Amino acid sequence: MGMTGARPRVLVVGAGLAGTATAIRLLHFARRPLEVVLLERRAAYRSAGVAYHRDGNPWDHVFNIQAGRMSVFREDVLDFINWANQEADRRDWPRRWASWKFTEQGPAPRRIFQDYLDARLVEAARESCPGVVLVEADGEALDARSHDRCFEVTVRGLTPYLTEGLRPGPLPDTQILDADHVVLATGLELKEPPFAAGVAGHPSFVRNPYSAPGIRKLAQLPPDASVAIVGSVLSAYDSAGLLLRNGHVGRIHLISRSGTIFRTYPGTHEHGVVQLPRPDTLMQPYRGREEFLARVRTAWQAACAIVRDQHPEIDPVIISERVAKAWEPYIPEVIDRIPSDDLRRLLDEFATGLAALRVGAVEYTMAIIERAMRPQDGRVELVVGRVQEISPAESGRLTVSVVAQHERHSLEADLVVSNFGREFDYAKVEQPLWRNLLRKGIAVPHERTGRGVEVDECGTLLSSDGTPAGPISTVGVPREGDEIVRHGRTGAFAFNLAAIKNHSVSVAAHVVEQLELRQDGFDDLAVRHPHYRSYVSNPEEAVQDALEQSVVLEVRRLASRDRRNREALESRLNARIRSMGSLPVLPAGVPRDDRLIRAVVNRVAVERLNDVSVTPRQLRRQLGLENAEHPEE
Incomplete structure (x- = not known):
């Protein structure tokens, strides 16, 4: 089957925020033996990256957004606040912060986020299923090549305790690490001004x-x-x-x-989502930069007026944020009408302004x-x-x-x-791994925007011919261009904490799904039936009800950090799927199999967890997660 061994291996390249968040989800989601290797070339950046590592963040550096929006779990809004108030070791904190009571709307020092992510990663490893292990390795990934539906990754300076499945690399100080799936979480690339x-x-x-x-x-x-x-x-x-x-x-x-x-957020500011009409004037044919910008200004002013009139409770300072968020579902359709050259110029010119509209x-x-x-x-x-x-x-x-x-x-x-920012054009990125991936056509610069690389809806790299490059995905910054054209998120909102939370869920779920399907002999299913994960409508009401109940159970399982709770939910979910009998719930031509129905259910559950049309607090209520830790109730 091309697997590296009895226990598949997922290599996560980069152990900053995106890599750590994805590793946490992999440890939560895996139901069978799995080795998660979390590789980081800079030890000080582990569980932190450039944004949060302690050496680069003195105590006066605080989060730009409120502390209540910093949970690594979108479905558990207060997790970071609860950790900071109840679990954090404050013995070495300066007096001001050692006595601080953290609140949702208040500040928090950036440097403690590293301890928070560390704690949640340790917890995820402790609560993982039997046979699921985490290996934290130091080293730099230099190159990768596809081999027998796996990847061989050349790593320099690999820590000696990671020895299984290693071979000498092309250079004296490198080794080859086999991986059944590679997740690239390489973070920001410095731009040389x-x-x-x-x-x-x-x-x-x-x-x-x-x-x-x-x-x-x-x-x-x-x-x-x-x-x-x-x-x-x-x-x-x-x-x-x-x-x-x-x-x-x-x-x-x-x-x-x-x-x-x-802008400065009001002291009582809370994240919110409003519904606005589709800006139809922006859907007209593109007739040049100035004419388009004039239409944008008119539509924007009209949308802001609607928010002011219909939502007097919203502070005027954050009206622009509400409008920018409400427009995101419509932006892909607008972008589709703009020629690539003009789109790139507009993104360059208005990147900072768009960010300022979207966040304070x-x-x-x-x-x-x-x-x-x-x-x-x-x-x-x-x-x-x-x-x-x-x-x-x-x-x-x-x-x-x-x-x-x-x-x-x-x-x-x-x-x-x-503060000139990041290098968003991956054709110019100097990191050896990305240079080699682009040279081989495993990765391709994003064609429409020139930002990031081409990926599919699951974050899988697309090769030069537009097909999946193999079991290799990416999270965070490299997906900027795709986030812009697929989801309407611009600037840093293509790779900020909120986007990374969603990436970590969808990529980890996709990786686990693909590995399980390969183990079960369904590894070519995605090629033969690319839409098998769709939630297939069915006239049989009983089947729909059973599927819905299964999805609810799977949402709760994915959101649970307690192993025993996940196992109990898994048992109930399997029983529910078996009860469906032979009724068809899969596309024509796909064999009826509980494992495939399980994949369908998982996909729908992931979509619900990643629903950005509601706030995280609304999402938690909507998904019924308040009592999710009590599976027998």
């Missing part, structure tokens, strides 16, 4: 403000030094806020091409920035324009040349911090 080519190694230039060296430079900066921060997105506020909280009195220049400043920041972050921007304070100045070049000045400082419309001016700074 062309305007900073001449100062890349300059001591007064910080390329990565979330690195330990970057944080040290900010912390050691004289309080009266002048600072230029390239970018005005939320990461720039982290750098500025860190300086201001440490008593910085020198001028801080926030340089922004769009001049965007993010907590008061803890924004209050100190807003105070410092007031004329009577003046420590923070917004500079609107595009950075053309950063170069060394004769004074030993750095000169930043900014172009705004038809003007060009320069400013000098003692320190320049680049």
Whole structure:
């Protein structure tokens, strides 16, 4: 069958947020023996990634969104809050946070998220089914090739305790690791800004403000030094806020091409979803950039007016967020009418503005920035324009040349911090693994947007001929382009925590399903019947009722973190499926088999767990998960 052994192996490349979240779900979902290898090339980034690792996040770095939205489980809204208040080890926390009572709307330091993910990963491994094991391995994946419906992955610096199924690699310090499925959770790729080519190694230039060296430079900066921060997105506020909280009195220049400043969430803000009419004017044929933008502005103003009139309880500050969220289901149809070249230009031009419409920041972050921007304070100045070049000045400082419309001016700074962002064009990504995957056609840059790579609805990589590249999936950032055209999520919302939660559920469920089908001899089913996972309508009311009851049980099983509860639910689910008898519930030509019906039920349950048309709190009520830990009730 091409399996690597009696116990299949799933290799998750990258142990940051996306990789850890997916590993947790794999450990929860697997019903048969399985080895989950969680590979990370930077030990400090394990269970954290660039966004949350401790060395790059001092205690003054807080989540941009409210702490109540940081649960790694979308169906368990308060999990992070409950962990922080009841389980977290606070012995080494500074006094301010050691006594802090965390709330849904309040702030939380980013660095504790690493401990939270660690705790949930340990719990998932402890509560996994017999024969399901987690291996946390250090090493860097350099290359991969398909072999007998598995993948051979070349890894450098692999930890010695992972020995089963290893062979020498093509280089002296590499080994070949066989995997039945590979999940790529490689995270953000740094973009090398062309305007900073001449100062890349300059001591007064910080390329990565979330690195330990970057944080040290900010912390050691004289309080009266002048600072230029390239970018005005939320990461720039982290750098500025860190300086201001440490008593910085020198001028801080926030340089922004769009001049965007993010909104401050009201203290009582809660995530919400409103229903809005389909913006029909945007569905008209595309007739050029300016005409299209005019239609967008008109439709947007009309939608905001509807929200104001019909939902007076919504704070005016967050109306744009509600409209942007409500429009997401319609955006794919709008995008489909825009030529690829224009679409790419629009995404480039309005990326920051779209992000600002869709999200704000907590008061803890924004209050100190807003105070410092007031004329009577003046420590923070917004500079609107595009950075053309950063170069060394004769004074030993750095000169930043900014172009705004038809003007060009320069400013000098003692320190320049680049928040220039990620490399979204995977044709330019320097990481060896992605270079090799693209060279071989296993991965292909996203054609319509130029952002991320091509994947199918389950996150499986599509090869150069548009077919699945094999048992290799991806979660998080590499799916940006697909999220834009498939789900209407733009900017960071294509790979933020909310998107990663859904990716982790769907990818883990798909991986487990495919491995089980291969073990059962149905590995070619997806090729012969690509839509076998669809919830097939059936005129027999009894079958529909039995299927519905089965889906409810499966939703509860997928959402449960307790092994005994999952096993009890699994037993009830199997009995329910057997009770369906020989009534047809599968597409014509697919043999009647309990295992295939089980796959159908699982697919529908995953779709329900990932329903973004409701808030997580509404989802939990809708799915009846309040009493999900009591399967016999």
